[in-house]
Amino acid sequence: MASGAKGDKVKDLQARLKQLDWYTDLIDGDYGKKTAEAVSGFQKKREIPVTGEVDQRTLDRLNGMTRKPTADELNNVAPKPKSPSMTLDDRCLQGRVVCISKAQRKLALVVDGKIQMQMDVRFGSELTPTRNGVFSVGWKSRNHVSSIYKTPMPYALFFSGGQAVHYSSDFAARGYNGSSHGCVNVRDKKKVAALFDSVSEGDKVVVYTG
Template identity: 85%
Template sequence: MSSGDKGDKVKDLQARLKQLDWYEPKIDGVYGAKTVSAVKGFQGKREIPVTGEVDQRTLDRLTAMTRKPTTDELNNVVAKPKPSSMNLDDRCLQGRVVCISKKQRKLALVVDGTIQMSMDVRFGSELTPTRNGVFSVGWKSRNHVSKLYGSKMPYALFFSGGQAVHYSSDFAARGYNGSSHGCVNVRNKEKVAALFDAVSVGDKVVVYTG
């Protein structure tokens, strides 16, 4: 595939690039300048010759790192939020709290015991675990990049040293097959962006096992 191409294959390409946070516009099936730029970025990051065209090597690498796009993704349909059945820790029931359950793999913004929004999350590995406890949001960084690992951490809400809630393109692509270095990863960019805007520095954060 290359500039000027159109059709379902280009839609699939754009959707997969979007999963990895390389392509931002709506999926339209047109291989234009923004698609070329996204492909070049992906190729450069993976040390593939940067041409802006999708050869077999580029396609194989992209396919291996992503999942098959859903019909909704291919047609720019945003899923309606489902009611949450998250079990809240008692420490989450008063005031404004970012409530995070490891067992349920869920994060919820809770105000006076009522869930305002919720999202799927994943955590650190056994070697770099996410700390349990009661914390508060120390600072926010919308376009953060890790100084330690060089990875993008958009919409970062730091609550315990270098540990933060943030969007993860790796979580979006690989799901629970991967893990973080201790941060709380969110795979839905729209939801974590909304959380970032809703949360203030000083808001309580509760991380618990149950």
């Protein structure tokens, strides 16, 4: 390949050069000046004759240092930012634990110290606070409705009396402008459904301030 070439092979070349930070422009399948400069830089760094053109030696070396580009890479789709992992309390590091941090406003399912899934949560108000401590999942109720407030509590995992982890449509709609009556609300229905299916009665629950 050389200047003037076009097509999928050029896209693959540009994406691989981008993985190594040699090419920074949009991947367009057009072997222009920027692509030639990136190839030249790569060749010079690897002590390959600097031509700005891709011979078999250059291609083999580049392929050996990179992976096959994804469809998103080839189509200039920016990766979604990852949610930062929460800092775990020491009590969450052994066995299967539903780990809940008030300060970080996050819940994680942790197995032997490794986070399996993570989600945003909110808690009770000052008048109806969520209790801190070490508990266990007492019982589960997929389509629960509160006997006191008559509101839906789907995917409820009860861990301390009437307090449970559950999906909250109010949290989904209003965010942190509202609060629960002591429960741990989750606003992502798919995530809390996955949590419900992954957690068993008796699994440890840790609620902490930090």
